[in-house]
Amino acid sequence: MRQLNDPIAAVATPAGRGALAILRISGSDLKRIAKNLFGKLPRPRVATLLTITGVDKAAIDNAVVIYFRGPHSFTGEDVIEIQTHGGAVAIREVMRAACAAGARQARGGEFSERAFINGKIDLIQAEAIADLIESSTTLTAGLAQKSLAGHFSRQVNSIIEKLKSIHVVIEAMIDFPEDEIPLVTSTDLATRSNEVGLAIKRLIHKSERGARVKDGLSIAIIGRPNVGKSTLLNVLSGEDRAIVTREPGTTRDILTVDIELDGLLVRLYDTAGLRETESDVEKEGVRRAKEKVCEADAIFFVVTSEMDDLDEYVGDLTIPVFKIRNKIDLDGLEVMLEPLASGAYLQISAKQERGIDLIYTALADYFNIVSEPDNMILARERHITELNAAAEALDFNHRELYQCSPELGAERIRVAMRALGTLTGKYTNEELLGEIFSTFCIGK
Numbered sequence: 191m192r193q194l195n196d197p198i199a200a201v202a203t204p205a206g207r208g209a210l211a212i213l214r215i216s217g218s219d220l221k222r223i224a225k226n227l228f229g230k231l232p233r234p235r236v237a238t239l240l241t242i243t244g245v246d247k248a249a250i251d252n253a254v255v256i257y258f259r260g261p262h263s264f265t266g267e268d269v270i271e272i273q274t275h276g277g278a279v280a281i282r283e284v285m286r287a288a289c290a291a292g293a294r295q296a297r298g299g300e301f302s303e304r305a306f307i308n309g310k311i312d313l314i315q316a317e318a319i320a321d322l323i324e325s326s327t328t329l330t331a332g333l334a335q336k337s338l339a340g341h342f343s344r345q346v347n348s349i350i351e352k353l354k355s356i357h358v359v360i361e362a363m364i365d366f367p368e369d370e371i372p373l374v375t376s377t378d379l380a381t382r383s384n385e386v387g388l389a390i391k392r393l394i395h396k397s398e399r400g401a402r403v404k405d406g407l408s409i410a411i412i413g414r415p416n417v418g419k420s421t422l423l424n425v426l427s428g429e430d431r432a433i434v435t436r437e438p439g440t441t442r443d444i445l446t447v448d449i450e451l452d453g454l455l456v457r458l459y460d461t462a463g464l465r466e467t468e469s470d471v472e473k474e475g476v477r478r479a480k481e482k483v484c485e486a487d488a489i490f491f492v493v494t495s496e497m498d499d500l501d502e503y504v505g506d507l508t509i510p511v512f513k514i515r516n517k518i519d520l521d522g523l524e525v526m527l528e529p530l531a532s533g534a535y536l537q538i539s540a541k542q543e544r545g546i547d548l549i550y551t552a553l554a555d556y557f558n559i560v561s562e563p564d565n566m567i568l569a570r571e572r573h574i575t576e577l578n579a580a581a582e583a584l585d586f587n588h589r590e591l592y593q594c595s596p597e598l599g600a601e602r603i604r605v606a607m608r609a610l611g612t613l614t615g616k617y618t619n620e621e622l623l624g625e626i627f628s629t630f631c632i633g634k
């Protein structure tokens with residue numbers, strides 16, 4: 191493990207104009223830096239107004255300084271937080287002075303990495319910090335907060351503890367085969383480890399639901415020119431974002447709009463109408479539209495009664511295609527209120543904003559979107575991989591294996607514990623840590 195306690199510093203607030211800016215310094219023995227910047231370390235945990243001096247000893251700003259003496263700090267090391275007035279200059283000068291006094295610029299995620307290494311948080315919690323910062327909906331922020339508070343980790347740790355106790359018994363059976371182990375038979379063990387296997391599967395289920403929420407959905411709105419794709423995008427987003435005209439071939443570039451559906455981030459792409467054309471600009475638009483289809487999680491394919499040749503374009507697609515018949519106001523058709531028969535069109539009038547709820551409902555039903563935070567964990571791909579590895583290790587006929595080959599059973603339990611330990615960061619390596627923390631923003 192890397193030795194990490196040299197003083198690091200970073201501006202923790204975003205660049206630009208603002209009321210305040212915060213610089214954070216963490217590391218061992220910050221006295222020298224404190225002396226250079228504002229005389230001496232203030233009393234721990236007391237907000238103290240001090241004059242900060244720069245490299246040339248001239249005053250930079252009057253700032254609130256808080257000193258957290260390790261291990262009672264975010265990183266577990268000594269930490270100083272300096273709150274200057276906002277704007278680019280003061281905070282930049284304080285950073286220069288901190289570096290001149292012996293600190294170095296922190297890498298992205300280095301504060302969180304130190305918190306992890308010093309045992310203040312586990313790896314799941316460290317990742318939750320980044321997820322909280324990245325969250326764009328209240329649902330994902332709430333889920334990240336839960337993981338940060340240790341909700342996910344506790345469930346994993348409880349499973350590890352159960353596996354440990356099963357492992358101890360199996361080892362005893364192996365070491366003392368003749369001795370009676372009261373009340374514990376291979377059947378009991380099998381029941382217990384079966385239950386653990388099921389608990390892991392439930393966790394996978396929750397994680398997969400959460401991962402969907404985390405990643406959001408991307409949906410490409412495609413169809414022939416003039417069918418009302420851009421009108422639909424505007425209605426769904428509640429904003430007048432895309433240009434709408436009666437001229438076919440209006441949209442060329444892809445337009446992206448984010449909307450929130452029951453806490454899920456849905457990214458909509460408006461695309462150029464699909465048709466053969468001589469115009470180079472439009473040709474490029476059509477190429478981009480087709481490209482977007484390959485990247486999307488689902489398609490809204492818009493038709494009208496006049497242009498209903500959907501199969502030609504979406505016949506081979508493996509992603510879900512929601513078929514939308516627009517402009518029903520011109521056909522005298524009604525919005526369908528009955529649950530959709532498979533293969534039926536969603537009948538809407540984008541212009542009159544009718545049938546829009548039907549689109550939301552179809553989407554929520556198909557993707558099983560429900561705001562049930564209790565049944566979700568804001569999981570990353572890495573978490574699901576490790577949970578699956580643990581579930582796979584425990585996927586055997588427990589009773590039979592414990593009877594025939596307790597050694598093999600013990601090994602399977604060890605593999606499962608190892609996977610779960612990798613999940614929480616009990617087992618880790620520099621490469622994995624580098625991969626995780628390098629995606630964090632500077633100052634976190």
Ligand SMILES: Nc1nc2c(ncn2[C@@H]2O[C@H](COP(=O)(O)OP(=O)(O)OP(=O)(O)O)[C@@H](O)[C@H]2O)c(=O)[nH]1
Nearest residue numbers: 415416417418419420421439440441463539540541
């Ligand atoms: N009557 C009626 N007209 C609509 C409806 N939706 C859209 N339109 C009209 O149809 C025309 C084309 O709408 P757009 O939203 O620009 O169609 P588009 O599919 O984005 O067209 P391109 O960008 O050219 O591919 C405009 O005049 C809209 O006002 C609808 O539900 N009913």
Ligand SMILES: [Mg+2]
Nearest residue numbers: 419420440441
């Ligand atoms: Mg358009």
